[in-house]
Amino acid sequence: MRKLEQLKKNLERLEEQAALYGMAQPLWLINEIEYHKTRIKELEHEEEQIRADLDINRSTSINEKIFQKIKHHKTKVILTIILFTSLLGVIFVSSSPKTVFSDDFKDPLVTTARWTKVKGSWKNVEGSYYSSVNGAYEFALSTVGESAWKDYTYSVDIKGDKGIDKMIVFRYQDDINTYVANLRSAPFNDVILVKGLLNGQILQTAKLGNSNDVWYQLKVVAVGNSLQVYVNDQLYIKYLDEFSPFLNGRVGVTIFTGATNETATYFDNVEVTTVSWWR
Numbered sequence: 001m002r003k004l005e006q007l008k009k010n011l012e013r014l015e016e017q018a019a020l021y022g023m024a025q026p027l028w029l030i031n032e033i034e035y036h037k038t039r040i041k042e043l044e045h046e047e048e049q050i051r052a053d054l055d056i057n058r059s060t061s062i063n064e065k066i067f068q069k070i071k072h073h074k075t076k077v078i079l080t081i082i083l084f085t086s087l088l089g090v091i092f093v094s095s096s097p098k099t100v101f102s103d104d105f106k107d108p109l110v111t112t113a114r115w116t117k118v119k120g121s122w123k124n125v126e127g128s129y130y131s132s133v134n135g136a137y138e139f140a141l142s143t144v145g146e147s148a149w150k151d152y153t154y155s156v157d158i159k160g161d162k163g164i165d166k167m168i169v170f171r172y173q174d175d176i177n178t179y180v181a182n183l184r185s186a187p188f189n190d191v192i193l194v195k196g197l198l199n200g201q202i203l204q205t206a207k208l209g210n211s212n213d214v215w216y217q218l219k220v221v222a223v224g225n226s227l228q229v230y231v232n233d234q235l236y237i238k239y240l241d242e243f244s245p246f247l248n249g250r251v252g253v254t255i256f257t258g259a260t261n262e263t264a265t266y267f268d269n270v271e272v273t274t275v276s277w278w279r
Helices: 002-021 027-054 060-087 108-114
Strands: 099-103 116-119 122-125 128-134 139-144 152-162 165-172 179-184 190-195 201-207 216-223 226-231 234-240 250-256 262-273
Touching: 002 027, 099 108, 108 122, 128 139, 128 152, 128 250, 139 165, 152 165, 152 250, 165 216, 165 262, 179 216, 179 226, 190 226, 190 234, 201 234, 250 262
Parallel strands: none
Antiparallel strands: 099 262, 116 139, 122 128, 128 262, 139 250, 152 216, 152 262, 165 179, 165 250, 179 190, 190 201, 216 226, 226 234
């Protein structure tokens, strides 16, 4: 599994950094090492389970009959619940997450066909999406999806090569009407939620030590005016935008130089899914 290999490489780099600190290791570094060790164990367990499943001989016809009976029974139960709750004047709606878009950037032709390069130079490099910009306050941006997309979860693996800002956009309509999640390395060491790409307004900030040459998963969950930002599956920002929120839009990846002269970032394993919800 490519992600497992990436995590192991990241862990090696983090442990090398930890060795340089000696006994005075910063908390963020300790947390990152523990996170990588946990994820590696989980993925290794998943691989073992897949191998075990492949060794089991199943009877397809029998399983299919059992599945159909369970499905039929489950349908009757659901219909009964809907009828009962409707009589009470309460409606529950359930939806399982569904992937509406994903890209691992292994095929440059597929990437070119699907993504819109709004600004800057973008290319596929070693199975990832890469861009670099030079000059103060310059940026590059590439987007994908539909402007009508509303509630969704959007996740991206991200690795800084040069510079400070590692960014994704969501609910994107244009450079002003969009949200931005930005993982900033030293001297900031934080993750921020911003409203607007150009001259944007910082909505919320959370401290988080991070560095270049290490892969992180940056994820946002947008439901109505509720916005959440996760790094490596840990929630850092939870925000309600109560002033003219952006309620729909595309997703994208972007980089920004700020006051630095050069910024470059790798992006990989982009995924957009619907959100499970009850009402």
